[in-house]
Amino acid sequence: MKQTDTPALTIIFGATGDLAKRKLFPSLYNLFKKGEISNHFACVGVARRQWTEQQFRNHVRESVIAAIHSNEQMEEFLSHFYYQSLDVTNTEAYIELLQLANQLNTKYHLNGNRMFYLAMAPEFFGTIAEHLKRDGLTDTNGFSRLVIEKPFGHDLQSAKALNEKIRTAFRESEIFRIDHYLGKEMVQNIEAIRFANALFEPLWNSRYISNVQITTSETLGVEERGRYYEKNGALRDMVQNHVLQMVALLAMEPPIKLTTDEIRSEKVKVLRAMRRIEGQNIQHFFVRGQYGAGKINQEQQISYREEHNVDPESDTETFVAGKILIDNFRWAGVPFYIRTGKRLAKKSTKIVIQFKDIPMNLYYQTDQPLTPNLLVIHIQPDEGITLYLNAKRVGPYLDRTPVKLSFSNNRFNGINTPEAYEKLLYDALRGDATNFTHWDEVALSWNFIDAISHHWAETTEKFPNYEAGSMGPKQADQLLEQDGFFWWPIDYLDVDECK
Numbered sequence: 001m002k003q004t005d006t007p008a009l010t011i012i013f014g015a016t017g018d019l020a021k022r023k024l025f026p027s028l029y030n031l032f033k034k035g036e037i038s039n040h041f042a043c044v045g046v047a048r049r050q051w052t053e054q055q056f057r058n059h060v061r062e063s064v065i066a067a068i069h070s071n072e073q074m075e076e077f078l079s080h081f082y083y084q085s086l087d088v089t090n091t092e093a094y095i096e097l098l099q100l101a102n103q104l105n106t107k108y109h110l111n112g113n114r115m116f117y118l119a120m121a122p123e124f125f126g127t128i129a130e131h132l133k134r135d136g137l138t139d140t141n142g143f144s145r146l147v148i149e150k151p152f153g154h155d156l157q158s159a160k161a162l163n164e165k166i167r168t169a170f171r172e173s174e175i176f177r178i179d180h181y182l183g184k185e186m187v188q189n190i191e192a193i194r195f196a197n198a199l200f201e202p203l204w205n206s207r208y209i210s211n212v213q214i215t216t217s218e219t220l221g222v223e224e225r226g227r228y229y230e231k232n233g234a235l236r237d238m239v240q241n242h243v244l245q246m247v248a249l250l251a252m253e254p255p256i257k258l259t260t261d262e263i264r265s266e267k268v269k270v271l272r273a274m275r276r277i278e279g280q281n282i283q284h285f286f287v288r289g290q291y292g293a294g295k296i297n298q299e300q301q302i303s304y305r306e307e308h309n310v311d312p313e314s315d316t317e318t319f320v321a322g323k324i325l326i327d328n329f330r331w332a333g334v335p336f337y338i339r340t341g342k343r344l345a346k347k348s349t350k351i352v353i354q355f356k357d358i359p360m361n362l363y364y365q366t367d368q369p370l371t372p373n374l375l376v377i378h379i380q381p382d383e384g385i386t387l388y389l390n391a392k393r394v395g396p397y398l399d400r401t402p403v404k405l406s407f408s409n410n411r412f413n414g415i416n417t418p419e420a421y422e423k424l425l426y427d428a429l430r431g432d433a434t435n436f437t438h439w440d441e442v443a444l445s446w447n448f449i450d451a452i453s454h455h456w457a458e459t460t461e462k463f464p465n466y467e468a469g470s471m472g473p474k475q476a477d478q479l480l481e482q483d484g485f486f487w488w489p490i491d492y493l494d495v496d497e498c499k
């Protein structure tokens with residue numbers, strides 16, 4: 001059986017919350033079943049409510065069953081779970097946690113290794129980190145790692161303040177900032193597609209690529225997260241982190257080695273090269289939207305302003321489209337279009353690389369342009385790659401027709417590709433920080449985003465400006481039309497539609 005052979009105690013702060021229930025416990029269970037966390041593992045759940053150990057174990061069991069409908073090895077798995085009721089703002093409480101950590105260290109032979117997972121509201125991140133150090137939890141003869149959830153700050157200034165606080169207790173190499181998109185199979189595949197194929201890398205530049213399109217659309221609204229979303233909006237919630245990380249992976253230079261530091265250093269260069277758009281100019285580059293009522297899959301949806309915990313006159317954006325320019329030798333003049341939004345027509349994340357037209361059309365109907373070559377990376381829910389080419393249509397005429405070469409990861413790896421959180425937890429336990437964001441990346445991303453959010457805070461938009469079930473406001477289409485492009489429709493691109 002495969003084992004990380006990394007004994008460790010995982011302490012989850014916010015263990016009774018939504019993220020722990022939906023993502024963390026099912027991921028730990030999968031790792032346990034696959035033998036990827038060893039028997040030398042223990043997990044302590046921390047939250048305020050006064051649960052017994054048994055109540056907590058029942059909660060973990062229910063969470064796992066609800067998420068992955070499996071009960072196998074469950075009792076053995078649950079026997080590694082403990083609970084500590086604690087208010088993280090209470091200075092006294094950490095002493096008991098330290099005692100429990102020490103006991104479990106002895107019982108499970110954990111070599112003093114500790115991973116602190118902060119699955120709580122961000123206002124607590126700094127306080128917890130400070131207490132962990134002050135009360136001796138980080139003072140261990142094994143490793144001490146902090147896994148920290150988003151949002152990492154609200155803007156550059158608050159992110160810096162948070163970073164300074166956590167850096168009093170943890171070195172940069174001990175901090176694992178989660179961006180769950182970096183745990184997705186096909187996001188990780190971007191590097192392999194680019195750097196393991198002789199076919200693409202020579203073409204991966206402004207001479208051959210006309211534009212890049214990244215769409216990450218959701219059918220969900222804000223669900224129970226209205227309070228959080230009101231303060232953040234789509235720009236901070238999705239673009240600052242997930243979308244810019246995908247841009248960086250697509251645009252970076254080949255690293256000299258596939259190591260954490262080399263990859264991060266190339267991503268940082270892309271984020272530095274992104275043109276910072278300011279003031280009135282922003283309206284030519286970025287579009288915001290907010291959903292009104294509408295239908296998705298025949299079901300009527302309410303408008304954003306009617307959602308729970310949302311201001312009925314809210315100006316928070318639930319949709320962003322933008323054009324990003326990367327001012328370096330490779331990408332000068334190539335627009336990277338991005339869009340993300342809630343209550344759109346379909347749940348889908350796709351990247352389209354559109355190649356430039358060939359210099360001359362020799363085929364029948366030369367007055368009509370050939371379909372451009374496209375490379376589509378399907379991130380979710382379908383996983384795969386499609387290459388759109390032109391081929392000769394069967395028959396006597398020199399006519400051509402578009403054809404697709406498709407690879408579906410679902411068919412290749414089976415449908416159960418590991419959940420992003422499972423991979424990221426595994427990486428953090430092994431100490432591999434490649435798929436976590438370095439502080440420099442976070443700071444540069446905020447610097448880019450702040451210019452837009454500041455401008456938007458000073459100006460208004462007529463909201464709502466798109467219907468639930470559509471693909472966003474019409475201004476998002478105009479953003480491409482002004483450059484002579486259009487968004488490739490996501491239905492047309494679906495991998496499973498391939499003939």
Ligand SMILES: NC(=O)C1=CN([C@@H]2O[C@H](COP(=O)(O)OP(=O)(O)OC[C@H]3O[C@@H](n4cnc5c(N)ncnc54)[C@H](OP(=O)(O)O)[C@@H]3O)[C@@H](O)[C@H]2O)C=CC1
Binds near residue numbers: 118120149151
């Ligand atoms: N849920 C999701 O899908 C995602 C969440 N995230 C991030 O993960 C983090 C957690 O989110 P989520 O799980 O949704 O939040 P929840 O509100 O569901 O959970 C918050 C948790 O914190 C505990 N808590 C609150 N105050 C205290 C306190 N003073 N002392 C100790 N425990 C406390 C709560 O338990 P109790 O009330 O018992 O104290 C609960 O376990 C956030 O940073 C969020 O942005 C990121 C991506 C997705």
Ligand SMILES: O=C1O[C@H](COP(=O)(O)O)[C@@H](O)[C@H](O)[C@H]1O
Binds near residue numbers: 218220237238
């Ligand atoms: O980080 C977040 O991501 C989810 C979308 O994640 P996905 O894996 O389902 O694409 C988004 O709904 C949420 O608002 C945001 O905080």
